[in-house]
Amino acid sequence: SAVKKGDFLKPLDTFARRHIGPRPEEQLKMLKTLGFTNIQQLMEKAVPLSIRSNKFEIGEAWSESEALEEFKKIMSKNKLLKSFIGCGYYDTKVPYVILRNLIENPGWYTPYTPYQAEIAQGRLEMLLNFQTMVSDLCGLPVANASLLDEATAAGEAATMMFNLANKKKKVFLVSDDCHPQTIAVVKTRVEGIGMTLKVLPSKDFVIDEDVCGVLVQYPTTYGNVEDYSELTKRVHDAGAYVVVASDLLALTLLKPPGEFGADVVVGTAQRFGVPLGFGGPHAGFLATQEQHKRKIPGRLIGVSIDSRGKRALRMAMQTREQHIRRDRATSNICTAQALLANVSASYAIYHGPQGLKDIALKTHGAAKVLAAGLKKLGCAPVYSTFFDTIVVDVKKTRKTSQEFFDACVAEGVTIRVINEDLVGLSTDERTDAEHVDAVFRAFSNVTSKKLDFSAKSLEAAADPNSLPSAFKRTSSFLTHPIFNAHHSETEMMRYLFSLQSKDLSLQTAMIPLGSCTMKLNAAAEMIPVTWPEVNGLHPFVPPSHSEGYNQMLEWLGKDLAEVTGFHEISFQPNSGSQGEYAGLWAIRAYHEDRGDHHRNICLIPTSAHGTNPASAVMVGMKVVVVKCDSQGNIDLSDLKLQAEKHKDNLAAFMITYPSTHGVFEETVREAVQIVHENGGQVYMDGANLNAQVGFCSPGDLGADVCHLNLHKTFCIPHGGGGPGMGPIGVAKHLAPFLPGHPLRKTGGEKATSSVSAAPFSSASILPISWMYIRMMGTEGLKQATEVAILNANYMAKRLEKHYNVLYRGSSGFVAHEFIIDLRPFKEFDVTEEDVAKRLMDYNFHGPTMSWPVAGTLMIEPTESEPLFELDRLCDALINIREEIAEVEKGLIKAEDSVLRGAPHTADMVLSDSWNKKYPREKAAYPQPYLCENKFWPTVGRIDNVYGDRNVVCTCPPITDYQ
Amino acid sequence: SAVKKGDFLKPLDTFARRHIGPRPEEQLKMLKTLGFTNIQQLMEKAVPLSIRSNKFEIGEAWSESEALEEFKKIMSKNKLLKSFIGCGYYDTKVPYVILRNLIENPGWYTPYTPYQAEIAQGRLEMLLNFQTMVSDLCGLPVANASLLDEATAAGEAATMMFNLANKKKKVFLVSDDCHPQTIAVVKTRVEGIGMTLKVLPSKDFVIDEDVCGVLVQYPTTYGNVEDYSELTKRVHDAGAYVVVASDLLALTLLKPPGEFGADVVVGTAQRFGVPLGFGGPHAGFLATQEQHKRKIPGRLIGVSIDSRGKRALRMAMQTREQHIRRDRATSNICTAQALLANVSASYAIYHGPQGLKDIALKTHGAAKVLAAGLKKLGCAPVYSTFFDTIVVDVKKTRKTSQEFFDACVAEGVTIRVINEDLVGLSTDERTDAEHVDAVFRAFSNVTSKKLDFSAKSLEAAADPNSLPSAFKRTSSFLTHPIFNAHHSETEMMRYLFSLQSKDLSLQTAMIPLGSCTMKLNAAAEMIPVTWPEVNGLHPFVPPSHSEGYNQMLEWLGKDLAEVTGFHEISFQPNSGSQGEYAGLWAIRAYHEDRGDHHRNICLIPTSAHGTNPASAVMVGMKVVVVKCDSQGNIDLSDLKLQAEKHKDNLAAFMITYPSTHGVFEETVREAVQIVHENGGQVYMDGANLNAQVGFCSPGDLGADVCHLNLHKTFCIPHGGGGPGMGPIGVAKHLAPFLPGHPLRKTGGEKATSSVSAAPFSSASILPISWMYIRMMGTEGLKQATEVAILNANYMAKRLEKHYNVLYRGSSGFVAHEFIIDLRPFKEFDVTEEDVAKRLMDYNFHGPTMSWPVAGTLMIEPTESEPLFELDRLCDALINIREEIAEVEKGLIKAEDSVLRGAPHTADMVLSDSWNKKYPREKAAYPQPYLCENKFWPTVGRIDNVYGDRNVVCTCPPITDYQ
Numbered sequence A, B: 001s002a003v004k005k006g007d008f009l010k011p012l013d014t015f016a017r018r019h020i021g022p023r024p025e026e027q028l029k030m031l032k033t034l035g036f037t038n039i040q041q042l043m044e045k046a047v048p049l050s051i052r053s054n055k056f057e058i059g060e061a062w063s064e065s066e067a068l069e070e071f072k073k074i075m076s077k078n079k080l081l082k083s084f085i086g087c088g089y090y091d092t093k094v095p096y097v098i099l100r101n102l103i104e105n106p107g108w109y110t111p112y113t114p115y116q117a118e119i120a121q122g123r124l125e126m127l128l129n130f131q132t133m134v135s136d137l138c139g140l141p142v143a144n145a146s147l148l149d150e151a152t153a154a155g156e157a158a159t160m161m162f163n164l165a166n167k168k169k170k171v172f173l174v175s176d177d178c179h180p181q182t183i184a185v186v187k188t189r190v191e192g193i194g195m196t197l198k199v200l201p202s203k204d205f206v207i208d209e210d211v212c213g214v215l216v217q218y219p220t221t222y223g224n225v226e227d228y229s230e231l232t233k234r235v236h237d238a239g240a241y242v243v244v245a246s247d248l249l250a251l252t253l254l255k256p257p258g259e260f261g262a263d264v265v266v267g268t269a270q271r272f273g274v275p276l277g278f279g280g281p282h283a284g285f286l287a288t289q290e291q292h293k294r295k296i297p298g299r300l301i302g303v304s305i306d307s308r309g310k311r312a313l314r315m316a317m318q319t320r321e322q323h324i325r326r327d328r329a330t331s332n333i334c335t336a337q338a339l340l341a342n343v344s345a346s347y348a349i350y351h352g353p354q355g356l357k358d359i360a361l362k363t364h365g366a367a368k369v370l371a372a373g374l375k376k377l378g379c380a381p382v383y384s385t386f387f388d389t390i391v392v393d394v395k396k397t398r399k400t401s402q403e404f405f406d407a408c409v410a411e412g413v414t415i416r417v418i419n420e421d422l423v424g425l426s427t428d429e430r431t432d433a434e435h436v437d438a439v440f441r442a443f444s445n446v447t448s449k450k451l452d453f454s455a456k457s458l459e460a461a462a463d464p465n466s467l468p469s470a471f472k473r474t475s476s477f478l479t480h481p482i483f484n485a486h487h488s489e490t491e492m493m494r495y496l497f498s499l500q501s502k503d504l505s506l507q508t509a510m511i512p513l514g515s516c517t518m519k520l521n522a523a524a525e526m527i528p529v530t531w532p533e534v535n536g537l538h539p540f541v542p543p544s545h546s547e548g549y550n551q552m553l554e555w556l557g558k559d560l561a562e563v564t565g566f567h568e569i570s571f572q573p574n575s576g577s578q579g580e581y582a583g584l585w586a587i588r589a590y591h592e593d594r595g596d597h598h599r600n601i602c603l604i605p606t607s608a609h610g611t612n613p614a615s616a617v618m619v620g621m622k623v624v625v626v627k628c629d630s631q632g633n634i635d636l637s638d639l640k641l642q643a644e645k646h647k648d649n650l651a652a653f654m655i656t657y658p659s660t661h662g663v664f665e666e667t668v669r670e671a672v673q674i675v676h677e678n679g680g681q682v683y684m685d686g687a688n689l690n691a692q693v694g695f696c697s698p699g700d701l702g703a704d705v706c707h708l709n710l711h712k713t714f715c716i717p718h719g720g721g722g723p724g725m726g727p728i729g730v731a732k733h734l735a736p737f738l739p740g741h742p743l744r745k746t747g748g749e750k751a752t753s754s755v756s757a758a759p760f761s762s763a764s765i766l767p768i769s770w771m772y773i774r775m776m777g778t779e780g781l782k783q784a785t786e787v788a789i790l791n792a793n794y795m796a797k798r799l800e801k802h803y804n805v806l807y808r809g810s811s812g813f814v815a816h817e818f819i820i821d822l823r824p825f826k827e828f829d830v831t832e833e834d835v836a837k838r839l840m841d842y843n844f845h846g847p848t849m850s851w852p853v854a855g856t857l858m859i860e861p862t863e864s865e866p867l868f869e870l871d872r873l874c875d876a877l878i879n880i881r882e883e884i885a886e887v888e889k890g891l892i893k894a895e896d897s898v899l900r901g902a903p904h905t906a907d908m909v910l911s912d913s914w915n916k917k918y919p920r921e922k923a924a925y926p927q928p929y930l931c932e933n934k935f936w937p938t939v940g941r942i943d944n945v946y947g948d949r950n951v952v953c954t955c956p957p958i959t960d961y962q
């Protein structure tokens, strides 16, 4: 019993026992299988004492209700005023049908990136809708799904221009009326790869032969709408490219950049139904011309066919980010913002083209009223052609911007302080008469001009249709049926549900993706994410308005410093890959600060994740590969060789720990030492931190910096491909170089330039990790690590009789994941893909395929999976091994086998023209429980060759539906 | 465009267009099919001018976000203090995994009562778990699922005892230490059927030959645990029965009543994870001995087999409430509390037997600490053997109960004021040291005794295991695997999802159940239900603590008065059937008040819903049937005949409007007049109010009282069989007789006795209707009525070429629903069941079957269904008509046909031994879209005969799982 005498006033809704899958008695049973009687014995074998750290103190665990109640109190300290700040972040109304049925629905937020397309057709369809929406609104034929935010999208575009110009032209021009955070991130990105950034008024752009491209914003950060057709012609004539940062809502009214010749349009879909969230998460986008399709960064969803010849969706252009083109990569993006892209696409579907236009008209009309009123108060806007943003020069009022800001706050609204004299005000979907009147009162208070009018009284005179015709959009958009069918709540709910039902999420089964840590995303962790206190705050409010967030960030920062053994944490990177990028920048800046400008060699083991070399290249480093030995461990002698060889130019060494092979390399301290001795810094990829927490730490192992994928170890759900968070921890000497931000102080004294648009990037999902840590406490977190390792070793033990388990630590144990080798079956034509697809017939998502080793599957169960599910997967794999044996023994040819036929859809197995060489029931019900509870893939195996040959990346034409 | 010049500061998130299915242009198309160019033309035909009312004013529509924001402000006025009030309502922790995945999930809250068992196996399984849980904890073999609350459950038990004694013994004894609200409702129920209630101390019970049964409470409302074994023996010896009101949590520690011989145990499962909700909803329960099984009121889920011979669940003992045994019925319960029963069962599953026991020990331990502290403060509890409740006599402190209450409020807690001298304090799962200390401070303040101890300091001395051994439970409970498998959140989430996936809800398809009005349950309506401000309030707080609720109730009351055209509303009935009951009581009391004690004849048309006669009988009326004519209308001449014949004793006439045949009878005013002229009152069954709102009203038509099923017309979801709400409206002369409540003033000056345990019964779901009305406004509500009628007429038009549409108004139009006649197909052995089951193969829930006319289907589309879905159902029925034609033409025998084979499960159609006379694809994919999007029934057609022969109503034994 949990209730002991003298201790029953404590809450009983403790969390660790809920988070952890196997019951205590089951753990004992599993340990017995491994030859142990308690988990310490296993840990002694699996986590070598030599790598342990002794220090780990996070505090007592709080119960679920305690943590939520306490957190509510903390977040109530945020000051939730109506924001007119704008600058890339606008308030929006999340349709409640989308809130409940998508955002708050584990069916949508727990799946992984849709690599296994056959059981992901739902979110692939929604992402295709997203691409169609972006493409239509931008007036460009191709769009991706999706990027991390507007600023990084602009950075990606700059790199893309550089590559289009074959890296020969090194200058990129940025208009000075882009958002400050966009300029900052583009600067980081451009300088990272050795280009030069020039920021100046777009009218002063000189397009000489060194210029590969230009970036302008439409409308500008000051709200004015400018005509870039001349500029575009000029740039094109000079053989360079034009990137336009734009706003999807504005584009419902404004001529789309594609129509005046833009090569690339970037932006964020935030205001399409994604809350402000103190900066994120939300989906960035990038649209481009057909001919640049293959240069597009991030994910591109495409239309292909399946084994039945039926339309089927998949990720086109790239298969797994693990394989991104390593040091030839031009982008390191991996985890993106799929969930938020889905929200924005849903928003567009629910409103339809006319509904979106209405919202734009309302937003624009409100800005018109605002402008008219401010003019009456002696504060006429600087620019007269605007969509939603006006800028006022307050100098002649003899008051400062700050005085206006303060007066606004007193009336319950916030505005943008651009500099001492300029303030900005942006309207949005939520702006109503009350808000506008509040601004009027505030301005009247400061200017002492009489307020003898109201928003309502000005409304009649303001014309929301008054944009100059040169800027008016005349082309139609979102004409596809999908955007014109689901306008009632019933239809929207059913559409969302029908998509959800096609996808395998954690609600259905374990998703044993090695390196991805698909653990429980507990309800209590998720609940705060949609609290107004958490998602209603603009990222650029003054720090005194974000007391709740400040407190949470400080607390979580201390926790993560303890977990990593580091001195300081930066929350700016919004994914693991961005963490790598920011961390490597800190290393680069550190070297430069010491005068070591030449240090640019980055050693990376062959086993590394593809983002590692990609990130290194993006900060201007040269990648040198370090070998691994037959055990998958880093070949220390090769490391030594390379480190010494590059001694003078050594910048960094990147190491994943435990290794991507799922092994705690005992030589890690030695490796670190070798690098340090040769002047390099050690970057530790924290993707596998789930095996370390509480037992060892990057800092203790001697690393200088590491990232944490909070969407792995710290329970942020994967959202079908994002959001994620990749904060980094650094040792004291690197702390000065953590990234800064132009609009809020972050980072160190020698802060590097920003890596994300918002100071704390996807801040509104940090509560998930905060809740997890509070509810687990020191003991819970350690237990999680133990059980993650127990689960993996238990499965490896059960499977080793049937498959060759590659790589183990010296004591014969794996860490938190392990690899089974399918290469021996190649000989008779059975592939790892056959096994992964066949697992779908057993209601499973396949493990990580062919990474880090081609021809293998990597399995990571995590601590949240119960014994029942571990056994179910073992049983499935053992059964499949028998199916392989049938081929091996020549009973059936691989091409005729149930393995190659997989996955089997319902319509395949019940077809009246079934003509496979195996029975239907064998196809569909290889295990008896499947008769009771079957998850059906909705398409057969995807034909990738066909898809590659016919890349279609927007919704198919209407005729396809008739 | 919705945005007009001079009007763009208004919110755009208007609701009516989201609630209503067909788009304006689609409505025009549909009207054209009917020969109209606008909807007024249809309305003129369908809703005769003679029955129209001119008055309808609800106010402007509020946008979704406005309504939610405003409502938040209103509900913030409730005073949320930690409650020690107890008295049948105890705070609990809703596990967040259940909150998110069940309570807030449309997959669980939108289905209907599981009549169509083949597509309802998920919730049937959970309800079977509920029955098992109740049965185990009570120590009795049979339990139902479920009743409306503890008090009505006690009332049902009293009636059951009366019937067990063949209605010969008319006295029912109730112990005076039962909850006051239980006594009040039992009084109502018992006196309704002409029995006599005697309330006295149980030790003074005299069991003479007139006594059919006794009711005691265990533990009592004052908290003490008494030994009823002697009493039970005595009662049994006298040939009477023992009903025990008990508490499921207490029964984890206390000897279950079944073990000391109780015949029936009743209670509420509220504290098993269902929030206080200001009184409801929550599930009442009733458990009994095997031999009384067939007398049990409410629903009983049973185990049977399906067409494949596999285990399959269904509702046993009764098919449709519509057919309840009319005037031979002993209960009128229909809509119950299925959703909440599911929540409580889930709670038990998640905690398991040990977890529940821990919660009980904690609760008990906290009470021990409380008792110890109060004793030190000179307020020793009156009883020393208690579970969670202590009572203190404060007389000797020379202060009043009220003074103690006020002092507690000052410290942030509430306690129960029993009378001037007695206060009660109950602990619960949420009670922590802080709460107990607050009580100590308050008592110390009043008594001026020094507080030199704390909850924590007393804890060590308090022993939660110290119950006297005579009362200790020794038997095990919840040993079934279901209660011992899902203790991690991952497993719980998956279990809930696997059940949800088996059930067809509004997420999947329309549920065209005539008379049930399965309209949209919008997210914005549902969101407030789980706000702490809404669900955290105890029902017995003083009115000054429920300001938010007071305001909402007043507002909603005014709205519903406007809708019904009545003078006053009572919110006490928690379902339609309870509304009938309360309304008929008001009529009875009215007659009695006028000295007309003899008026006891209730005229009811043959077409009436089964609850009507059942309710009439329950208030002691004699039912006299009135004929209907061939058009399904009330035979006015028969009504006249009967009314005049029974003139002297006429009490009431019950009429459903529009009729259960879906027709607006133009003679309704005449009918009302006839009844009034003969001294009767008119009860209007408001189940079909969805066809009236804004166009006519019961009050205007001359009725005296009517109920509103808020779970039909006003958007409360059906929850798979409840919750619902059945407030009644009454004309001025009946207002004095609205039901009162012993603990809070409700009803009129001559209030009848309570009909529900809580003053406003299921108060916490009223926000759903409030939100709906606010967001629709006058125009929106009228439009909903129009489109409900348009949708029905459009479908009737499309189907009339294929089926005989029974009954129409004189102008040839139906109201909001219509009946298709399948009796002609009986001839060649095709039944209405065949059609309903075959519809499942088309992803549909069948319409209402064989009610109000045997051999027919009644279709009600509601205004929320889009044209797409209406056409889809028409197409399915037309296709089925062709399948019927195959039988008709002799191409296949009915027993071999796809109709009889329906529904088809996946394992049937893909079976390697398929031997049906039709192809598999015809079975599974009668329409092409089903290949893309198929909802699979999980069992074949249920074998009801087998189930009736082998009634099993708890989870099958463990051996079945091995």
Ligand SMILES: Cc1ncc(COP(=O)(O)O)c(C=O)c1O
Pocket (backbone or CB within 6 Å): A333, A334, A335, A515, A516, A575, A576, A577, A578, A609, A611, A612, A656, A660, A685, A687, A688, A709, A724, A725, A726
């Ligand atoms: C080892 C490793 N490093 C880096 C990453 C990239 O992280 P993110 O997807 O958060 O950008 C991953 C992602 O799976 C990974 O497994």
Ligand SMILES: Cc1ncc(COP(=O)(O)O)c(C=O)c1O
Pocket (backbone or CB within 6 Å): B333, B334, B335, B515, B516, B575, B576, B577, B578, B609, B611, B612, B656, B660, B685, B687, B688, B709, B724, B725, B726
């Ligand atoms: C005509 C009619 N009357 C009464 C009722 C009973 O209402 P409730 O189920 O809310 O008790 C119903 C329920 O379907 C009904 O259709």
Ligand SMILES: O=C([O-])O
Pocket (backbone or CB within 6 Å): A320, A321, A322, A334, A335, A515, A516
């Ligand atoms: O691709 C990965 O996110 O590992």
